[in-house]
Amino acid sequence: MSAMTPAAPFGPLDFQLVLLRRMADFQPGLAEDARRELGASLADQREANRRWQAMSHSPRSRGALTRYRSVLGDPEQAARRRIGDLECDALLWRLPLWPDLRFEVLTAPDSGAVWNEWLVRAPGAPGPELRTAGDLTPWSCTVDEVARAFPPARPMEGSAPTRWRLAFTLPDGGQRIAEFTWGLLQRLVQDD
Numbered sequence: 001m002s003a004m005t006p007a008a009p010f011g012p013l014d015f016q017l018v019l020l021r022r023m024a025d026f027q028p029g030l031a032e033d034a035r036r037e038l039g040a041s042l043a044d045q046r047e048a049n050r051r052w053q054a055m056s057h058s059p060r061s062r063g064a065l066t067r068y069r070s071v072l073g074d075p076e077q078a079a080r081r082r083i084g085d086l087e088c089d090a091l092l093w094r095l096p097l098w099p100d101l102r103f104e105v106l107t108a109p110d111s112g113a114v115w116n117e118w119l120v121r122a123p124g125a126p127g128p129e130l131r132t133a134g135d136l137t138p139w140s141c142t143v144d145e146v147a148r149a150f151p152p153a154r155p156m157e158g159s160a161p162t163r164w165r166l167a168f169t170l171p172d173g174g175q176r177i178a179e180f181t182w183g184l185l186q187r188l189v190q191d192d
Helices: 012-023 028-037 042-057 064-072 143-149
Strands: 077-083 086-094 101-107 114-121 154-157 163-169 175-181 184-190
Touching (some): 012 028, 012 064, 012 175, 042 064, 064 086, 064 101, 143 175
Antiparallel strands (some): 086 101, 101 114, 163 175, 175 184
16 A cells, blocks of 8 residues: 555655655665655655655745745754854754754745755764765765865765765875765765
8 A cells, every 4th residue: 555645745754755766866775775664665756756846846836945844844953053154044854764864954044045955964963983985885974974074075066956966085095076965975986
C-alpha cells in the first residue's frame, strides 16, 4: 500500500522524498535504501516530486518560506544570525530520516525572502572527524563541516539549484572537489 495519496496534504514524508530524488542522481543506492526506510514506493517519490514542483512553480505559488512552513510546520528552532555583514533569520526543522541533521532555511529578516536552504548538523550533535579523503564518505557531512575541516575551501557553482561544490586541499596536498546535494556530501572528485 502506498505511503501517501495524492489527496493527502504534502508533509515531511513527501518533502524527504523530494530531497532523496535529487540525491539519487549521485547516490542511487543510498537514496533507494532511505526511500524504503520511509516506507515509500518509487511511485510515491515521483508523485511527491511532481507535487513539489507544481507548488514551487505555480503562478499562485506562495513564497518559499510560506511553502516550507506549510509543509514542515513550525520550525524546531529560529534565531537571528550574522553571516559576514549580513543578518538573517535561520529556521531549523527536524527530518526523521536524518536525526543528527536539520533542514535549515536562511531568510532575509524583513522580507522573509529565502537566501539558502539545505541540511546542516543539528545544534549539539557531534559532527564527523574529517582529516583525510577517506573520511569524506557520502552522506557523512555537510558543506559547512567540509569547509571548516579543510580551509580555505573555495565555493563553486553547482550543476543545479540544490547542489553545491567546494574545492579544497587535503593535508597531503591532494586537490579535491566535494559535491553536495541539499547541503549533504554526495561525492568527492579530483580537482583538475
